[in-house]
Amino acid sequence: MSLDNPLTVLYKEVDGSKITTDLYLPSTTSASPQKYPVVIDIHGGAFMLGHSRMVSLPQVNDCLERGWIVLVPNHRLCPGVNLLEGPMQDIRDLLSWVHDGHLDAVLKEQGAYCADLENVAVFGTSSGGTLALGLGWNVPKPAKAILSLYGAVHFTDPLWTKPLPHVAAKLPPNLSKSFLDKIYDQKPVPTDSSVSLEGQTESGVSKGPDFSKPRDAFAFTQIASGTVLSAIYPESASSDPEFKKVDPVQNVSASFPPTYIVHGQADTMVPIELSRELLKRLQDSGVQCGMTEVPNEEHTFAAMMKVGSETWWLQRQGFDFLEGIIGKGPQ
Numbered sequence: 551m552s553l554d555n556p557l558t559v560l561y562k563e564v565d566g567s568k569i570t571t572d573l574y575l576p577s578t579t580s581a582s583p584q585k586y587p588v589v590i591d592i593h594g595g596a597f598m599l600g601h602s603r604m605v606s607l608p609q610v611n612d613c614l615e616r617g618w619i620v621l622v623p624n625h626r627l628c629p630g631v632n633l634l635e636g637p638m639q640d641i642r643d644l645l646s647w648v649h650d651g652h653l654d655a656v657l658k659e660q661g662a663y664c665a666d667l668e669n670v671a672v673f674g675t676s677s678g679g680t681l682a683l684g685l686g687w688n689v690p691k692p693a694k695a696i697l698s699l700y701g702a703v704h705f706t707d708p709l710w711t712k713p714l715p716h717v718a719a720k721l722p723p724n725l726s727k728s729f730l731d732k733i734y735d736q737k738p739v740p741t742d743s744s745v746s747l748e749g750q751t752e753s754g755v756s757k758g759p760d761f762s763k764p765r766d767a768f769a770f771t772q773i774a775s776g777t778v779l780s781a782i783y784p785e786s787a788s789s790d791p792e793f794k795k796v797d798p799v800q801n802v803s804a805s806f807p808p809t810y811i812v813h814g815q816a817d818t819m820v821p822i823e824l825s826r827e828l829l830k831r832l833q834d835s836g837v838q839c840g841m842t843e844v845p846n847e848e849h850t851f852a853a854m855m856k857v858g859s860e861t862w863w864l865q866r867q868g869f870d871f872l873e874g875i876i877g878k879g880p881q
Contacts, residue, residue: 553607559656561623561647562640566738569640571623572602576614576879578662585666586879588648589618589872590641590685590693594676594850596702597628597637597782598769601742605675606852608862612869617879619657619665621648625681628782629768630739633796641681642689645670649691669876673697673868675852676820683798683828686807695875696809697868698798699852700817704824705786705793706800711776716818718774722761730771732764740765773819799824802831808838810871812864814847838875842867 556572563569576586591610593600602622613620625640647653649667657663672693674682679701685693743765759766772781780787783796794800809832813825822843832839844851844864855861 553611556622557656557660561652562643564626567626567741569624569626569741570602571621571644573656573660574610574614574620574622575660575663576617576619578880580662580880583662583664584880585664586617586619587669587671587876588653588665588667589613589620589876590644590648590670590672590674590682591620591622592625592641592672592674592678592681593622594674594678595627595743596769596773596778597633597677597680598765598772599627599743604853605678606855608855608857609673609852609869612866616869616873617881618671618876619653619663619879621653624741626739626741627743627765629733629784630736632785633783634785636739637677637681638684638796641684645672645685645689645691645693666876666879669694671695671697671872671876673699673872674701675699676850677702679703680798683809684796686798686809687801687803688795692805692807694807695872696807697812697872698809698825698828699812699865699868700814700820700822700825700849701798701811702820702824703797704799704827705779705797706791707824707827709821709824710779713776714774714818717770720759721767721770721774725761725767725771729764730768733768736765799828799831802828802835802837804835804837806832806835806837808871808875810839810868811841812844812868813841814844814849814851816846817849819849840867840871 556574558570561571593604602624623644626636653665672682672685679698761767772778811825813822829841
């Protein structure tokens with residue numbers, strides 16, 4: 551097992567969708583089982599794109615060096631399911647899968663590893679940050695600590711219905727509704743796509759979306775037109791949209807887990823003001839929290855940052871925060 555070849559495990563199956571998680575293990579020389587903190591790492595992609603191999607491997611490696619077991623899950627992609635019943639429920643079911651002993655059953659076959667179920671944390675980028683925050687409420691046992699890297703939050707802000715001309719400029723002309731709507735014909739609901747907002751593809755080569763594919767064209771059309779929320783959560787398309795069930799900002803309370811935020815100051819996809827509002831809610835509720843604002847960085851910078859750069863060290867403050875809550879694994 552390596553960064554390039556993790557163990558892939560099925561954690562959920564629903565309506566024909568087989569939903570897996572990749573498992574990365576820290577190195578060990580122990581002959582007897584020891585407990586390791588568990589960290590869940592959730593990919594981005596506007597809830598419509600991406601898959602588990604589209605995460606920052608340097609971030610995964612940083613976690614492994616801290617002695618953490620790392621789970622990188624897939625989830626069903628919108629719009630074949632809505633945000634609440636699809637991606638959010640899948641990630642919550644993964645957390646239950648861990649606490650119900652299924653991870654330990656897998657670890658028994660991998661040598662001297664046990665999951666420290668008192669120290670399960672989560673982080674994610676972009677939409678993955680939102681799903682990470684979703685493990686802070688309405689779950690039997692919330693994550694011990696949460697790190698959101700430029701996660702989508704504060705869905706009642708008018709910014710969410712604002713068109714993005716710089717994204718629209720990338721779209722080909724004359725994309726028909728019938729072509730875009732082919733995305734609804736995908737059965738079972740897929741758990742992976744060949745491109746993510748982070749810019750990676752399955753081959754690891756960085757390139758843009760393929761607009762000959764309905765999913766890529768649909769997702770970027772929604773982003774460009776400011777209609778992502780109505781596409782992934784149709785319940786919000788009414789004249790009085792209700793986001794309470796899915797918006798982390800509206801679910802912060804005094805019992806919310808310790809939470810850290812990392813966000814680029816030059817983000818044009820999820821403006822930093824949205825994360826600042828989340829931080830304010832956390833602070834007002836007395837939740838242990840913090841935020842690092844990364845100068846000059848756009849959305850999805852985690853995929854492109856170089857280890858050792860200023861951005862690398864700044865975003866690493868979020869992982870130091872997690873370590874302060876869940877500790878290191880056996881060294």
